[in-house]
Amino acid sequence: MYGSRPSTPSLTVVNSPSQDAAKTNLAFVNPADRLANANYLDINGLVYSVGADPTIAPGCLGLNSVQRKCLRVSSGDRVAAVKWTLPPDGARVMFITAEVDFVSRKGAAGRGPAMEVDSLLLIQHLTSRFSGQIFSVDQLITFEFQGTNFILRIINAYALDSSGEQKSAPRGQLMPDTPVYFEQPTGSGIKVGGQRNVVAPQLFKGKEFNFSKLGIGGLDIQFEQIFRRAFASRVFPPSVVERLGIHHVKGVLLFGPPGTGKTLIARQIGKMLNGREPKVVNGPEILNKYVGASEENVRNLFADAEKDQAMHGEASELHVIIFDEIDAICKARGSVSSGSGVHDTVVNQLLTKIDGVDALNNILLIGMTNRKDMLDEALLRPGRLEVQIEIGLPDEGGRVQILTIHTSKMVQNSFIGRDVDLAELAAKTKNFSGAEIEGLVKSATSFALNRQVDVSDLSKPVDEDSIKVTMQDFETALREVKPAFGAVTETLETYRANGIIPYGERFDHLQSTCRTLVEQVSKSSQTTLLTALLEGPPGTGKTALAATVGLGSQFPFVKVISADNMVGFSETAKSSHIAKVFDDAYRSPLSIIVLDDIERLLEFVAIGPRFSNTVLQTLLVLLKKVPPQQRRLLVIGTTSAASVMQDMGVSSAFNFVLHVPRLREPEIKSVLAAMKTFQPHEMEMAVASLLDSEVPIKRILLLVDMARQSVPEGYAIPIARWTQVIRDIDSS
Template sequence: MKVTTTPAQELALSNCAYCSAAEIAKFLLPGRDYGWALIGSNMVLNVKAHESIQEGQIALNAIQRRNAKVSSGDEISVAKFLAPDKGFKLVVVNLELEFVKAKGKSEQLDAQTLGQELQRRFVSQVFTVGQKATFEYCGINYVFNVSHTLVEGQKENDTNVIRGMLCPETAFLFETNPGSGIKIVNQRGGTTSNIFKQKDLNFQKLGIGGLDLQFQDIFRRAFASRVFPPHVVSRLGISHVKGLLLFGPPGTGKTLIARQIGKMLNGREPKVVNGPEVLSKFVGETEKNIRDLFSDAENDQRMHGDHSELHIIIFDELDAICKARGTTRDSTGVHDGIVNQLLTKIDGVDSLNNILLIGMTNRKDLLDEALLRPGRLEVQIEIGLPDEKGRLQILRIHSTQMKENSFLASDVNLEELAARTKNFSGAELEGLVKSAVSFGLNRQVNVEDLSQSIDEENIKVTMNDFLQALHEVKPAFGAAINTLEMYRTNGMLNCGDRHRHIRETAMTLVEQVKSSERTSLLTFLLEGPSGSGKTALASTVAIDSDFPYMKIVTSENMVGLTEATKCGLITKVFEDAYKSPLSIIILDEIERLLEYVNIGPRFSNVILQTLFVLIKKLPPKGKKLMVIGTSSMVHVLQSMDLVGAFNVTLNAPNLEPNDVKKVLQEIRVFAPQDIDTAVRALDQEIPIKRLLMLVEMAAQGKGGEGAADVYAGKKKIDINHFFECLHDLA
């Protein structure tokens, strides 16, 4: 139908559409003189007949045309609207009010009287979320926007119902912007505070992914009380939360959350302070800088009391200036003064109720304890590494524009990438996307002639680009699979039933950690003779577990370090593990970590006590940890009572003749008739490491060449040369 203007001003305020008398029958409801029509793709209006409207025309007022994004004279689709059989009556509708024309003065509206008037005027009309309508009240023209609807029978978490019919029982909740000049009084229920700019807190629209639960906690603890009117809060006898601490690993989104909280809120722009910026070399100047941050809030509260706007102060790198008092080595006492000044402003005698201090740190342990007590930075939210669902949200956020502009290839599987990026932080996922884009762009650049024009239309970021980026971008708290692979360069060979039983038992323990709600910490010790394959077996168990966090602690990375430094490195591995939901730590050759020797100072007691504490320490709630220890000198650990710190002890034995035969059959370097001869020539038991070394020597041949042909299957080891190598190793 062709759009035309509403015939009269009073009809424009009715929120109805008008058509010709000849066409009204297409839309009529049974027993009514009006009908319902779906105008365009989303707006449902009451349609009435008017003699001045010609056939094929539909009359819409200015607001309706704006909603439908059409002008007078445009064509628009119009269809009869059929309401569902049930669940269509509006129970509650939220309306955002403003003047049609901006006014210099303010108006006070009684919510109950205004609601009765709107019911009388718009009863039996259908309203859709996002729809705007105009009305006249007491000589002033207003416009309202439908921000939320609740229909009869709608479940609380059902967000798909976006429209319903206004009926005499519908309740209204009115909302206004702080600067609109409209004040609502006598409103029952709902929220009257306009602290948030958006009415729906869609975090993905804000560019935040994987932090839904954390945002829910932040809203409940820090903002829920501020949504309600001041008189409700005063009747509850509580004060608002004044401090919020965000802590966690670097790159997880702490600064992003604080920045977006400031964007979400109406009123004053948040003050953002990097910790070191407030420091000054002049006596008393640092404390004055702190006082200046709170001066606007103090003046505002003095003038407006409980109706004061919320003032947000964001402290990045809070640990730089709020270290525990008495721990800094300088003689100025500046850091102690900063802590004292902050405590006074947040929770002193003349404490403010219109501030929210948001602090961020990677090192919560460095902060002064007084700052973390109730009334100060009492809400402490850990911003950890995102789970798979969160990683998918983050990847979608960073690839949305590419997809909308057709730069993202159809083979890119974000779900697969989310599964393969365990322990990636939000910043690292962003880096992954940037790296993938760089591969895609690089294909369009001719390095030999940079002056050549670039074909923008053919730029595509493919799945292969992301897979290449995975080799380039590594998570700081990721699984050290490449390191673990170094400890099993020959893979895991079939070493007989005894070794297979050990491996199956270890994997059963892994499954227990994964699935049992009661097992948050499980430790086992893998002991046996030197060279029996303990480290390779432990590495295999870790890799097969597919845990997000895997690290091996070995003495070879600690050569020349002091006891204190070694303890710090071991402790850091455990602290990093606590940041991941599932973690495995391998303590390789524990006696070497303890610096054990047969003579002189026997071992490091400092490292021993550190291991005692860490092996037995339960991980934080919601985290699970498995610790695998290896040792070739279990009697030494028994004398130190360290064996008792492990839940399970497994023995990795040397190979017996039957085991040796299975190994030689699997590696296929001997002629079948020579395998039994080689087994008989060996000792009754031999470590797997020694056996593989002997085979490697024999494979070289007398001339020192030929190993490649042996392992390629082109020739076999000469049994006589094998005997010579065995004699040399004896």
């Protein structure tokens, strides 16, 4: 490709014929030499255009000092020079990167501010003066521009290959329209401005992304946001960004619940990028017990980027630093009660490196946290971690993608049953995170594998062809793997262990009203927050009714806030726990929160009276807080102290207050009849045995259960046994 070598004449190296000739980058020979008719000479692997000058003695080769330095020869040395011809398809170079510097650095040191050179004028000068010459990688060229002598070093040359793709080449022919990008060596004293005709850097591997192959599902929207904000400007040449007058985004914060794919996104971004491997660091790894060591660890993370930017300027490669658990070291300054103040100084050091006086422009910091609220607010402003993207729970389409990714190997190897419907599974896995869906697949696989294992003989060979993960395996796994942001169905079932017994019109009205509230929250375009307080005497079934509403709603997120789970908590801990449940609810599209026995949450005691104002204020604020966009929340509270709730202002914080009454005589009959407790002719006597005209339903259920203890299963309770139990309870 690079020409033929018919013979190898040996020539003596001499100086260029004149100062002007030395700046032409030509290799001079005597006109009488047979090499004088050659266009190009290959000398020690570098190709020079030929110039004829009679002052050059026959058998000699005139080279300037820079050419001799580049060829590593001295005056008087003998060198082999070979005629070089252009290949048939030409050797046109499409793009060149080069360094420009002063020929002599002696005068540059005292120049003061850097000398600014217009890139367009410089390129016009070079392409007109050296057009047609062959430039090779690492070749040195001297030239004069606007009265100053400069030296040019070719760093890279790019040409089109046979497929039309631009690739690196060892050499190429400079043409009048060849783009040139100038890199500036450290301490050169030259600033090349206005560079614009430069090809965009190849930031990513490949021409397109396939998120499924990268093992990422359900995060297409988040990836689009990250690319648009953090990488789009870096795809364009530095000149375009300079003319736009903007700076690259230097920081991205990924936040959201655990298991949603924050670390996975950061890891795969590193795999997609060309060039340097990202630095991955866990927040706690930065901290060190020795004074100043933590800050030094932060500085070391940016050392390579600083060195690269000092050497290559805007042409520096992108350095990606991935911070997992960034909240461990970047807590709000002043929030950590430590005498050393290490956390504060680490935050200060990190802020300085990202956006200080000597801020770097070739870095991208990707931070990940589950607790965005703990981060120092200065870290989140523009210029630092300015792109903040919530990685939330995947929607149904995203869950299909994740299930497809985690079952792809099973499908390829025929280990999955024909009855497995991923779309149906996606519909059943509401509020599952990506990690929980992976756990579901593992659980289903374990059931399929367990069928092939003979526990009595573990040495028995396994029939691999019989392994099939069926839909039943996934159904069983769904009962085993529960989402952290799902409905607490087991807890809700315990609150209505005796079931729900319709006892008349008042119950039907209560249930109908609750269903209406659920429907309004799920379907209304205007109502995103709805709150209802169920008040009534103790034992009337308020919690059971609330649990029934939660189970019947089919909402993906249903949680109960009860004093049972906060025994021993301080007031602050209780408030934090309540706030966290509300924060979790805001991550789900549809949520129900049951505030059970509010007076117990408030630690209300009638003697005094005494209550927790901290918890009270937390509840009052959260009951009025509107959920984020596209999130809907129904809050159901229960209380047996209606007057106390009224005095504290809790009742007025709810949209509706529904009274849950004690049962009257006809309603008691309905309950006892539904439970098939007595013979029909004894029903009136059984009801009359109750001394109170209105009785809580829990008391009736308790009395029935006590009376049945000595009655054979399937038999009606004798009226004598019933009245005996009532007398025993009342007399005690």
